[in-house]
Amino acid sequence: MADVVQVVPADDPVRPLFSPAGELTAEARSTLGLSPDELRDLYHKMVWIRRTDEEALNLQRQGELGLWGPYQGQEAIHVGTVAALRETDWIFPSYREFGMGMCRGIDPAEMLKLFRGVSHGPWDPRTYHFAPLLIPVASQVPHGVGYAMGSRFKRSDDVVLSTFGDGATSKGDWHEAMNFAGVFQAPVIFLCQNNHWAISVPLAKQTAGSIAERAQGYGFPGIRIDGNDVLGVFAAIRTAAERARRGGGPYLIEAMTYRMGPHTTSDDPTRYRTNVELERWSAKDPIPRFRQWLESQGLLDEAALAAINREVEAKVETMRNRLRATTAPAPGEAIFGRVYQHPSDSFLEEREEFESSLESN
Amino acid sequence: MEPVTMAKAINLSLRDALTQDDSVLIFGEDVGTLGGVFRITDGLQKTFGAERVFDTPLAESAIIGICIGLVLRGFKPVPEIQFDGFIYPAFDQIVSHVAKYRNRTGVSMPITIRVPFGGHIGAVEHHSESPEAYFAHTAGLKVVAPATPGDAYALLQSAIADPDPVIFFEPKARYYLKEEIDTAREVPIGRARVAREGSGVTVIAYGPTVSIALDAAKAAEKENISLEVIDLRTLSPLDMPTILESLRKTHRAIVVHEAPVFGGFGAEIVARIADDGFDLLEAPLERIGGMDAPYPPARYEKLYLPDVDRILEAADVALAYG
Numbered sequence: 001m002a003d004v005v006q007v008v009p010a011d012d013p014v015r016p017l018f019s020p021a022g023e024l025t026a027e028a029r030s031t032l033g034l035s036p037d038e039l040r041d042l043y044h045k046m047v048w049i050r051r052t053d054e055e056a057l058n059l060q061r062q063g064e065l066g067l068w069g070p071y072q073g074q075e076a077i078h079v080g081t082v083a084a085l086r087e088t089d090w091i092f093p094s095y096r097e098f099g100m101g102m103c104r105g106i107d108p109a110e111m112l113k114l115f116r117g118v119s120h121g122p123w124d125p126r127t128y129h130f131a132p133l134l135i136p137v138a139s140q141v142p143h144g145v146g147y148a149m150g151s152r153f154k155r156s157d158d159v160v161l162s163t164f165g166d167g168a169t170s171k172g173d174w175h176e177a178m179n180f181a182g183v184f185q186a187p188v189i190f191l192c193q194n195n196h197w198a199i200s201v202p203l204a205k206q207t208a209g210s211i212a213e214r215a216q217g218y219g220f221p222g223i224r225i226d227g228n229d230v231l232g233v234f235a236a237i238r239t240a241a242e243r244a245r246r247g248g249g250p251y252l253i254e255a256m257t258y259r260m261g262p263h264t265t266s267d268d269p270t271r272y273r274t275n276v277e278l279e280r281w282s283a284k285d286p287i288p289r290f291r292q293w294l295e296s297q298g299l300l301d302e303a304a305l306a307a308i309n310r311e312v313e314a315k316v317e318t319m320r321n322r323l324r325a326t327t328a329p330a331p332g333e334a335i336f337g338r339v340y341q342h343p344s345d346s347f348l349e350e351r352e353e354f355e356s357s358l359e360s361n
Numbered sequence: 362m363e364p365v366t367m368a369k370a371i372n373l374s375l376r377d378a379l380t381q382d383d384s385v386l387i388f389g390e391d392v393g394t395l396g397g398v399f400r401i402t403d404g405l406q407k408t409f410g411a412e413r414v415f416d417t418p419l420a421e422s423a424i425i426g427i428c429i430g431l432v433l434r435g436f437k438p439v440p441e442i443q444f445d446g447f448i449y450p451a452f453d454q455i456v457s458h459v460a461k462y463r464n465r466t467g468v469s470m471p472i473t474i475r476v477p478f479g480g481h482i483g484a485v486e487h488h489s490e491s492p493e494a495y496f497a498h499t500a501g502l503k504v505v506a507p508a509t510p511g512d513a514y515a516l517l518q519s520a521i522a523d524p525d526p527v528i529f530f531e532p533k534a535r536y537y538l539k540e541e542i543d544t545a546r547e548v549p550i551g552r553a554r555v556a557r558e559g560s561g562v563t564v565i566a567y568g569p570t571v572s573i574a575l576d577a578a579k580a581a582e583k584e585n586i587s588l589e590v591i592d593l594r595t596l597s598p599l600d601m602p603t604i605l606e607s608l609r610k611t612h613r614a615i616v617v618h619e620a621p622v623f624g625g626f627g628a629e630i631v632a633r634i635a636d637d638g639f640d641l642l643e644a645p646l647e648r649i650g651g652m653d654a655p656y657p658p659a660r661y662e663k664l665y666l667p668d669v670d671r672i673l674e675a676a677d678v679a680l681a682y683g
Contacts, residue, residue, distance in 0.1 A: 090433070121465035125433065132466050136457050142426025143458070149427060150434030153386075153412050160430075172450070176423035183418055339501050341469040341524040344551050344598030 012221050014239045014251065022225040022256065024232035032235060036299050040308070042083060042230050043294055046075040046287050048312045049099035052108050053261075055316050056098075056115070060265045064323060065115040070261035071096050073228070076286035077193050077255050079103055080233030081161060085241060091161045092131045092144035094168065096193075104130045109322035118328045137198075138164055138171035141190070145177045148186035148250075157245040161237065163191040167198025169211050178252070182218035187244035189237060190215075190252040193227060195259035200272040215252035227255025228286040231293075258284070331358060362543075368536040370510035371401050371475075373544065374517040375439065379409045382437060385521060387414045389424055389441035389475075398443055399477060399536055421447055425454040428472045429462060437471045439521060445478040445530075446487030452495070459526045460501030469524040473517070478506070479569040479619050480666055481534035483659040490656055491620035493568075496528045497597040497629070503550055504597040506530040508571035510540050512594055515548035523550060532569035553600035555607065559589035562676045563607040563614040565630055567593040570617040570667055577672035586676055596626055604630070605638050612643040613679040617667045622650040644682035647675040 017028040034042075053070050060068040071078065078099035085091070093100055102108050106123050113122040114133060121132040134140040144162030151158045168174050169192060181188050192211050196203045215222025226232050233255055240251035258281035262269045294300035329337065336343075336351040343351075365373070378385045387402055387409075393416035396403030406414040417424050421442055428438040442448045448455075455474065462470050480489035497504045505520055505527055507513040513531065520527035527550065556571055557578050566574040571592045578588035589607050593600065608614055614634060616627035631646040649667045657665050 090430075092430070120461075121467075123466075125466055125468060131433070132462075134458075136453060139426070139453060139457060142423045142454070143429040143433075145423070146427030146430025147434050148430070150431045150436055153436075154434065173422050173426060173454075176418070176420040177426065179418055179420065180423050180427060338464045338467050340503075341463065346598050346601065 009221060013243055014221070014223055014236055014253075017235050017239060018223065018225055018232070022223070022232075024226070024229060024235055028235055029231055032231060038083075039294060039299055040304065042079055042234070043287075043290055043300065044308045044312070045079045045103055046230065046290065047308055048315060049078055049102055050075050050287060051312050051316050052102065052319060053099070055320060056112065057261075057265065059112070059320070059323065060115070065112060066117045067115050067264055067266060069096050069098075069264040071099055071259075073258045073260035073281065073285065074193055074195060075099060076230035076290070077191070077227050077233050077257060080230040081163070081191060081237050084234045084237035085161055086158070088129060088158045089161060089241065090129045090131065090144070090147050090158065091163070092140045092147070093133055094137065094140060094164050095133045095135050096165070097133065097163060100163075101128070101130055101133070104128045106130060107322070109319045109326065112319075112323050113326060116323070116326060118326060119334075138168035138173040138177075140164070141168065141174050141177035142180065145181045145184075145186050145188055148181065148188035149184045151187055152184065158187070159241045159244040160186070160188040161191060161241075162188055163193060165198060166192060166194040166196065166203055166206055166211065167201070168192075169214070170206055178215070178218045178250075181250040182220055185247070185249040187247075188250045189240045189244060190250060191237065192252065192254040193257055194254050195257050197259050197263070197273070199263040199267060200269075202273070212252060212254035215250075218250070220250045220252065222252035222254065224254040224256060227257035228284045228289065230286060230290050260285075331355075362541055364539040364541050365510055366537045366539050367507075367510040367513045367531070368399060368401055370514040370542050371517060371531060372403055372405070374514045375402060375405060376408070377544070378439065378518065378521045379405065379413060382521070384435055384437045385413070385439060386431060386436050387439050387441070388417050390419055390443045391416060392441050397441060399533065401475070401531075402441065421451040422454050425451040425459060425474065429454075429458055429470070432470050432472060433468065437521060439473045439475065442474060442476045444488050445476055445490040445492055448476055448492060455496070455502070455528070456499050460499045463525070464501060470526045471521075471524050472526045473520040473523075473529050474527070475529045475531060477533035477536075478530040479532050479534055480656060480662050481569065483662070485659070486656070489662065491618065491651070493528075493530055493596055494620060494624065494626045497626055501526065502597065503527045503595065504530070505550060505595050506532065506568035507594060508532065508535065508556070508566070508568055508592045510538060511542040511546065512548055512592075514542050514544060515546055516550065516594060519548060519550050530568055534569050535572060538572065548594065551595045551598040551600055553591055553593045553595070553603040555589060555603070556592040557588070557590040559587035560610055561587040561589075561613070562679050563589045563591060563604070563611045564617060564672060564676075565591045565593065565604060565614060566617045567596060569619060573667055573669060574617055574672060577669045577676070580669055581673060581676060586680065588676060599629070599633070601633055601637060604634065605641070608634065608638050608641045612641055612683070615647040615649060615672060615675045615679065617649045617672060619666055620651055621653050622648045623653040625650050644679040647679060649675055
């Protein structure tokens with residue numbers, strides 16, 4: 001066994017921040033260097049994206065959206081991750097990272113066009129350094145690795161955050177991307193949001209081993225952390241990103257969390273999981289947890305809390321109104337408009353025929 | 362310029378693309394140090410370095426998947442898939458993302474995926490396939506298949522310069538076909554050519570079947586049968602005006618490809634002719650291609666693949682009408 005390389009580098013800067021159970025140590029927590037305003041902002045954003053999630057669920061029930069995929073329970077990851085990155089770092093999400101997109105500055109009413117059936121990708125990824133929400137599981141992971149390889153070729157210190165769920169780790173694309181990242185020493189942080197459920201299939205049926213430990217087989221470190229602690233997520237991502245910026249290569253972070261809602265509004269979780277489990281995780285809900293910590297530090301009082309809630313409600317109201325006022329592109333543009341940059345004559349003829357058939361009807 | 366093989370013409374085209382445009386990257390299995398199993402990328406890594414021409418791990422889905430991120434980072438990837446039969450692991454990335462990313466985001470995907478395709482090389486399984494119809498069926502892609510060294514050079518230039526993704530099928534059995542090439546000649550994507558003029562029957566071919574069609578035309582001439590040969594060069598978008606122009610003369614057409622006839626690209630061609638050129642037709646449209654069976658072991662490939670005799674028989678059938 002002497003030939004086996006154990007990838008637990010002594011200089012791994014992430015591991016010392018966490019207890020063996022994946023909890024951010026008290027010392028690391030006290031040396032994050034975040035100001036009281038920044039800490040309150042993390043809380044504010046978590047409340048904002050949760051209220052937006054709840055509102056999107058309502059809008060789906062009211063028929064304003066065709067589908068919604070709630071991320072309730074995973075807000076610490078969404079908020080902590082974006083806060084830990086530079087704006088020029090790219091994020092390659094799966095389909096549940098709506099809150100991350102909001103934290104990147106994308107108008108939620110615009111993003112909701114995706115679920116309203118108006119657009120497959122309502123924002124320009126280059127504006128926000130936020131790739132489109134992608135539905136085929138794990139297929140976005142090689143995209144992020146490609147971007148990170150390109151960063152290296154350009155001698156840039158921008159890094160990539162590639163995120164996916166526990167189910168994605170079963171896919172071939174995930175393995176291929178992890179392997180490429182290791183071989184090319186790509187500056188990419190792989191963030192597994194292990195929310196314990198891939199629709200109805202629990203973690204134990206998804207994989208028999210540890211996700212975090214698999215990083216070792218690809219030649220870089222991995223760690224499992226508490227994904228419901230926004231500061232833990234922040235610390236892990238920021239430290240792994242700094243390591244990647246310095247040429248340290250990829251890092252895999254498995255953030256343990258829980259999908260408190262259904263997979264999507266088309267799903268019925270009562271068919272496959274118990275309330276007991278949900279209650280156990282509700283006790284670890286990242287939002288009250290962080291609120292209590294802020295209060296214990298004297299960083300959040302009743303007045304500040306009320307102000308945050310007021311502001312969030314106003315933002316949610318604005319989103320609702322903007323969504324209801326959404327305009328949709330004309331059918332010809334929606335169907336044909338963005339397929340090719342250089343469309344052929346025959347393609348344009350088909351569009352014309354379609355558009356004139358609409359006019360004559 | 363001395364006559365060059367198609368393999369060399371493609372190599373020159375890649376070399377010129379790397380020289381002209383710093384954002385062009387070439388990668389795939391064995392393309393770096395070795396220069397590719399067909400030596401198409403021979404010497405390129407030596408000239409342009411291991412960050413512009415590089416070997417990847419053996420994983421087709423990731424070879425295509427990384428292209429998306431590289432484009433977002435400002436590169437123009439020109440990956441190689443080593444053989445036609447190895448493109449299937451990358452199918453999801455090509456169909457779900459390469460083809461649809463622009464439609465989804467508005468960001469163009471200038472990616473040229475090179476694939477040696479077709480049979481006639483006596484290979485083991487998975488090395489002789491013609492999967493072009495899968496890709497021609499997918500909106501968002503352009504599908505190109507040159508038949509000559511000059512066209513291979515020029516069409517590859519057009520493909521790499523195109524802002525949309527192109528699947529570039531190289532007829533591997535014709536890699537050693539030689540001709541003088543003019544590197545200044547431009548061949549746009551989407552334009553077919555009349556490879557040989559004739560008046561009796563139009564033979565529509567692309568990639569490896571063009572030279573078979575030309576051989577058939579020569580043989581037919583001895584029997585006073587005049588075949589016009591159309592080399593499609595691009596399958597998607599399909600140049601119907603050139604096909605219909607020929608049919609105005611011949612009123613008869615045969616489509617020849619190596620892929621199985623059932624659900625093959627020829628079905629689209631004959632259906633379009635029936636739609637747009639019904640009044641021109643004086644004989645049933647004929648399709649010649651592989652059988653509705655997997656590509657056979659090498660010993661049987663000559664029986665499976667289109668040949669001169671099958672084209673001549675089809676021409677006789679077409680000419681028996683009217």
